[in-house]
Amino acid sequence: MSRKIVVIPGDGIGSEITDSAVAVLKKVSEKYNLDLEFETHPAGGTAYDLCGTPLPDETLNAAKAADAVLFGAVGGPKWDNVDPALRPEKAVLGLRKGLGLYANLRPVKVADALVEYSPLKEDIVKGTDILIVRELIGGIYFGDKCESEIHNGAERAWDLENYSVPEVERIVKFAMEAAKKRRNKVTSVDKSNVLATSRLWRRTTAKVAENYPEVALDNLYVDNCAMQLAINPSQFDVIVTGNLFGDILSDEAAVLSGSIGMLPSASIGFSTSLYEPIHGSAPDIAGKGIANPVATILSAAMLLRYSLNEDKAADDIEQAVDKALAQGYRTLDLYKEGFKKADTKTMTEAILNNID
Ligand code: NAD
Ligand code: IPM
Ligand code: MN
Numbered sequence: 001m002s003r004k005i006v007v008i009p010g011d012g013i014g015s016e017i018t019d020s021a022v023a024v025l026k027k028v029s030e031k032y033n034l035d036l037e038f039e040t041h042p043a044g045g046t047a048y049d050l051c052g053t054p055l056p057d058e059t060l061n062a063a064k065a066a067d068a069v070l071f072g073a074v075g076g077p078k079w080d081n082v083d084p085a086l087r088p089e090k091a092v093l094g095l096r097k098g099l100g101l102y103a104n105l106r107p108v109k110v111a112d113a114l115v116e117y118s119p120l121k122e123d124i125v126k127g128t129d130i131l132i133v134r135e136l137i138g139g140i141y142f143g144d145k146c147e148s149e150i151h152n153g154a155e156r157a158w159d160l161e162n163y164s165v166p167e168v169e170r171i172v173k174f175a176m177e178a179a180k181k182r183r184n185k186v187t188s189v190d191k192s193n194v195l196a197t198s199r200l201w202r203r204t205t206a207k208v209a210e211n212y213p214e215v216a217l218d219n220l221y222v223d224n225c226a227m228q229l230a231i232n233p234s235q236f237d238v239i240v241t242g243n244l245f246g247d248i249l250s251d252e253a254a255v256l257s258g259s260i261g262m263l264p265s266a267s268i269g270f271s272t273s274l275y276e277p278i279h280g281s282a283p284d285i286a287g288k289g290i291a292n293p294v295a296t297i298l299s300a301a302m303l304l305r306y307s308l309n310e311d312k313a314a315d316d317i318e319q320a321v322d323k324a325l326a327q328g329y330r331t332l333d334l335y336k337e338g339f340k341k342a343d344t345k346t347m348t349e350a351i352l353n354n355i356d
Contacts, residue, residue: 002035003308006066006272008059008095010044011088012281013291014072020293020348021070021300024320027355028304028313039066043095044074044088044281054091060098064271068307070300071095071276076283084147092276096136100270102167103174104134104246105302106263106278108233108253113325117258117334120230128233128256131182133175134246136267138167139197141243163197163242168204174268175240176212185237187218189225189245201242222249229253250278259333261292264299266306273307275299285332289343292331294321297351320354327354 007022009015022038029036041059048054054074063069074088095101108130110118118125143160150156172188179186188205190198202219209217220228222245228235229249233256241249254260260279267274277295285291301317304310329350330339342350 002037003067004037004039004065005303006059006062006069007038007040008043008063008069008071008091009040009046010072010074010091010281011046011076012073012283012286014044014074014281016286016289016291016344017277017293017296018070018072020344021296023348024297024317024351024355025070025300025304027352028310028316031316031355032310032313034304034308034310034313043071043091045076045079046074046088047091048079048082048086048088052086054086054088055094055098059091060095063095063099063274066272068303069095069099069272069274070296070303071274072296073277073279073281075281076286088281093141095274096267097142099267099272099274100137101267101274102135102137102270103171103268104132104136105178105266105268106132106134106246106250106253108132108250108256108263110257111262111322111325113322114258114262114334117336118256120233120256124231125233125256128236130233130236130253131178131238132246132250132253133171133178133238133240134250135163135167135171135240135242136246137243137269138163139243161195161197161244163201165200165204168201169208172205172208172240175238176208176215179215179238180212183237184214185216185218187220187225187236187239189220189222189239189241189249191222191245192219193221197242205240225249226252229256254278259292261295261331261333262298263295264297264302266299266302268306273303275303275307289345290332291344292333293344293348294331294351297321297348316355317351320351323354324350
């Protein structure tokens with residue numbers, strides 16, 4: 001029986017990188033007879049231009065009905081001044097909420113071939129292997145907000161952060177289960193010296209951890225965690241944190257791997273799972289054919305592993321990426337003299353050639 005993958009390219013470099021990932025999925029599909037079916041749907045600024053909304057019902061419904069969703073990125077300066085409720089970013093937030101994707105997994109690994117690209121010294125970054133588990137449908141992103149009001153004679157805006165015990169419990173359980181399959185360590189990141197939501201987060205985490213005696217739990221304030229990621233990243237196994245802290249820390253951690261263009265993600269919840277690179281639509285390089293497709297290609301590998309249980313095909317893709325890097329192919333974000341300068345197409349071809 002065929003399995004349906006809904007592809008949502010979005011804006012900017014979105015279509016360039018999802019085209020690459022679909023080509024790679026098609027190649028492993030042929031090799032292993034996976035019988036994949038692809039269906040493309042609009043979202044983001046592109047959808048806003050097309051039908052006046054960043055997330056058409058038809059796109060959300062198609063995502064719900066699919067076996068998995070491959071997402072590119074949305075947003076761009078063209079839509080910076082549209083009504084905030086219709087901004088392109090609402091598409092990704094609406095898909096996350098609509099699909100109940102509460103757990104966002106962002107694995108940060110440093111490929112041997114790229115250790116020297118990290119802005120950190122080789123001996124610090126070597127061996128980094130972190131899984132960031134970011135809560136994705138709660139917190140300040142989805143609390144009440146006010147775009148503008150007059151208070152004491154001045155205009156102000158506000159965003160409310162709230163977390164309930166069940167919301168924290170389910171994400172911490174997810175992190176604990178993930179740690180059991182890794183190195184049995186969870187670092188929970190909060191700001192409980194200041195925020196009430198963080199104090200509830202820390203209390204709840206401690207309770208959940210009682211059921212996982214084999215997992216070592218550590219708590220860090222987010223400011224210290226940001227520093228620890230730069231001075232000693234290999235101390236981390238699984239990091240679990242809320243929506244906003246997870247967003248910021250994962251961009252910081254992405255740099256350890258040399259470029260944000262390398263980091264994939266999986267978002268998992270109650271319905272179809274969604275896979276996307278952690279980077280955005282990169283408007284500064286969109287349309288030039290030079291974006292690094294690796295984060296999206298590795299997201300496709302996660303899709304095969306988590307949604308379709310096709311571990312062998314996923315392994316093949318990850319190994320093909322490692323090989324292409326070892327062969328010296330580098331997109332511009334990672335290019336140094338002496339290597340093979342690759343645009344998106346060349347990098348994709350190099351990866352495809354390593355899948356036989
Ligand atoms: P960005 O991640 O798009 O770009 C940051 C920098 O990284 C840019 O210099 C860009 O060229 C570079 N970069 C990103 N991906 C790259 C790749 N694959 N290859 C090479 N270089 C790459 O972040 P931004 O500039 O802050 O945001 C641009 C737009 O993207 C905004 O509208 C933002 O809201 C949106 N955004 C969307 C998502 C998403 O759809 N999930 C994620 C992050 C940002
Ligand atoms: C990400 C992005 C999104 C986020 C934006 C585009 C809503 O930055 O996926 O990391 O903040 O979650
Ligand atoms: Mn982000």
